[in-house]
Amino acid sequence: MHEASIAQGIIDIAQEHLRRWGLREVKSISVRVGAATGVVVEALRFAFDAMKLDTPLEGAELVVERVPLQGQCLECGRPFECWEQFVLACPHCRSPRFRLRGGRELDVLQMEAE
Amino acid sequence: MKIPVVSRILEANERLAQENRALFRQRKVFVLNVMSSPGAGKTSLLEATIRALRGRVRVGVLEGDIQGSRDAERIGALGVPVVQLNTGGACHLDASMVRQGVEGLPLEELDLLFIENVGNLVCPAEFDVGEHMKCMLLSITEGEDKPLKYPLMFQASEVLLLNKMDLRPHLDVDVERLREDVLSLNPSIRIFEVSATKGQGIAEWAEWLLGRLKAHS
Numbered sequence: 001m002h003e004a005s006i007a008q009g010i011i012d013i014a015q016e017h018l019r020r021w022g023l024r025e026v027k028s029i030s031v032r033v034g035a036a037t038g039v040v041v042e043a044l045r046f047a048f049d050a051m052k053l054d055t056p057l058e059g060a061e062l063v064v065e066r067v068p069l070q071g072q073c074l075e076c077g078r079p080f081e082c083w084e085q086f087v088l089a090c091p092h093c094r095s096p097r098f099r100l101r102g103g104r105e106l107d108v109l110q111m112e113a114e
Numbered sequence: 115m116k117i118p119v120v121s122r123i124l125e126a127n128e129r130l131a132q133e134n135r136a137l138f139r140q141r142k143v144f145v146l147n148v149m150s151s152p153g154a155g156k157t158s159l160l161e162a163t164i165r166a167l168r169g170r171v172r173v174g175v176l177e178g179d180i181q182g183s184r185d186a187e188r189i190g191a192l193g194v195p196v197v198q199l200n201t202g203g204a205c206h207l208d209a210s211m212v213r214q215g216v217e218g219l220p221l222e223e224l225d226l227l228f229i230e231n232v233g234n235l236v237c238p239a240e241f242d243v244g245e246h247m248k249c250m251l252l253s254i255t256e257g258e259d260k261p262l263k264y265p266l267m268f269q270a271s272e273v274l275l276l277n278k279m280d281l282r283p284h285l286d287v288d289v290e291r292l293r294e295d296v297l298s299l300n301p302s303i304r305i306f307e308v309s310a311t312k313g314q315g316i317a318e319w320a321e322w323l324l325g326r327l328k329a330h331s
Contacts, residue, residue, distance in 0.1 A: 002205055002237045009123040017117055031123070038236070038266070086265045088298065096298060108119045 003040060006106065007047035013108045014057055021113065026060040029111040035069040036103030038085050060111075069103030127241060130209035134216070134244025141221040143174075144327045145229060147245035149267060151260075152233030154253040155277045157185045158310035160228055164192050166320035171225040171327065176215045178207040178232050185230065195219050206237035209244055226327060235264040239271075246330060253278040254285060258292035265299050273304045275319060280309040 014026050033039050041064050048062045068081040075095035081102075082091065089096050122128070138145050150156050157177075164173050174195040177185045186198035197218040199211050212229060219227070229245060231238040239248070250271035252260060255278055261268045268274065274296060282289065293305060304322070308315035 002240070005204070005206075005208070006123055009126065012126065013119060013121050013123065017119055021115075021117055023115075023117075029119075038240075088262075088265070106123045108121045108123060110116055110118050110120070112116050114115065 003043040004047040004051065006039060006044060007051050010048065010062070010108055011051055011055055011057055014060070014111055014113075015055065017111065018056055018113060023113040024056060025114060026057045027112040027114065028061040028063055029057070030063040030065065030109045032065045032067055032105045032107045032109055034067040034103040034105035035083050036085055036100065037106050039106065041066065065109070067102055067105050070101040071098045072101055073098045124241075127209050130213060131242035131244040134209055134213055135246075137213075137216070137221070138227070138244060138246070141224070142331065143221055143224050143227050144330050145227045145245045145247070146323075147229045147231060147238070147243055147248050148251065149231045149235075149238040149248065149271070150233060150251035150253075151235050151256060154233070154251045154256065155310045156230050156233070156251055157188055159251055159275060159277060159308070160189060160230060161192060162308075162310045162313060162316045163228075163320055163323070164189070164194055166316050167226070167324070170324065172223055174219045174221075174224040174227045176212065176219070176227065176229045178211070178215075178230055180204070180232060195224070201232055205232055205234050206241050207231050207243055208241050212243040225331075226323075235260065235267050239267040239269075247272050247326070249273050249275070251275045251277055252292075254287045254289060254292070255281060258288045258295070261292065261295040261299055268296050268299045268303065271300070271303060273306070273322075276305065276307045277310055279307045279314055280312045 014029055045062055052058055068083055070081045072079050073090035073095055074097040076093040078092045080091050090098050148156050175189045177198045180201050180203055183198045186196045189196040197215045199215045248271045250267055254276055306315055306319045308319055
């Protein structure tokens with residue numbers, strides 16, 4: 001995956017909010033990452049820590065909330081969730097017909113700044 | 115102080131992609147995002163497709179590569195407008211790079227624009243660049259296990275071209291298994307078997323693409 005592009009996206013969003021609120025530096029920033037996005041959280045942290053240098057996020061901690069892949073089978077009707085990036089079939093009845101309910105999240109939720 | 119943000123991280127790219135799409139609609143250009151591994155034959159496919167469409171539609175090409183301009187030179191030799199984009203290490207094209215690139219193309223004189231993405235089976239599928247259709251190329255030399263290893267690319271694409279079919283007699287690849295796995299991931303995907311360098315299947319693909327273009331406009 002392109003964790004560096006995502007880290008840059010987080011930094012850009014934080015800087016925009018700093019300007020909007022008239023604040024100077026970010027202490028921590030919380031993001032939500034769904035399992036089905038394929039984002040490797042360790043690689044995201046590595047990229048974020050490298051790219052935050054010389055920005056108002058230099059001292060910021062990245063807080064990651066992981067969300068499992070969630071689905072609902074259209075054959076047996078049962079919901080399921082797992083930490084895989086991809087699911088090819090319902091884990092209960094093996095049907096390939098299911099609807100993804102969650103796991104594609106890639107959001108900044110909030111930040112602590114002063 | 116705590117500040118609520120609630121913002122999608124890739125939103126900036128999605129917004130720019132929508133702007134690109136509006137620009138393409140206004141200029142009446144149908145745009146294909148062509149994705150594959152490095153070496154699957156994207157540039158050869160474009161060369162063959164451009165020859166097959168010659169005199170029927172006006173084609174332009176945006177070439178995305180990490181470095182160099184060799185692909186743009188090959189396309190330029192066919193006499194079609196081409197712009198080379200160098201991502202400088204980035205593994206995919208994004209909407210802002212595409213926007214910069216199309217500024218160098220005479221969009222109002224084009225009917226069809228091919229965007230040749232960076233060779234990569236993972237990241238390009240995640241980044242909308244404003245295209246109307248995602249088109250994937252897989253050479254059969256890559257092996258039949260690729261759909262189940264890189265499912266997102268196959269799920270996101272509307273059409274799959276299986277390239278280098280002329281090499282099939284020399285390979286152990288199970289093309290039927292490959293097709294079945296692709297269809298299990300994406301039951302509505304259209305599959306063509308082609309050889310970009312030998313010309314096999316290119317006419318059929320080019321006709322389908324023309325039909326798709328007419329249906330859109």
